[in-house]
Amino acid sequence: DRLRQVFRRTRHTIDIEALIRVMVLNRLCDPDSKLGVLRWVETVTFPGIMAEKIEHHQLLRAMDAMVEHQDEVDQVLAGLLRPMVDQDLAVVFYDMTTIRA
Secondary structure (H helix, E strand, C coil), X not given: CHHHHHHHCCCCCCCHHHHHHHHHXXXXXXXXXXXXXXXXXXXXXXXXXXXXXXXXXXXHHHHHHHHHCHHHHHHHHHHHHHHHXXXXXXXXXXXXXXXXX
């Protein structure tokens, strides 16, 4: 709910939080590009999300919203994760799919 509140203050009319959730789940289950997310989302079911209504430009706008509100998103995520994670991390996941040489 706290992330949803952050994204309600954006200029976007799409459900940013839901689109981010779809992209995160894609990265965890079957990592692919933004266009690949559109193909992947047709093969899975998300309660309350109509896959056929998701468009490529919406995924890009959702990423823009994350960048625009990065400090707020970081604070919310840190607050949510801090109680679940010990200070001595043993595993860190880092997405390197967009890094180019």
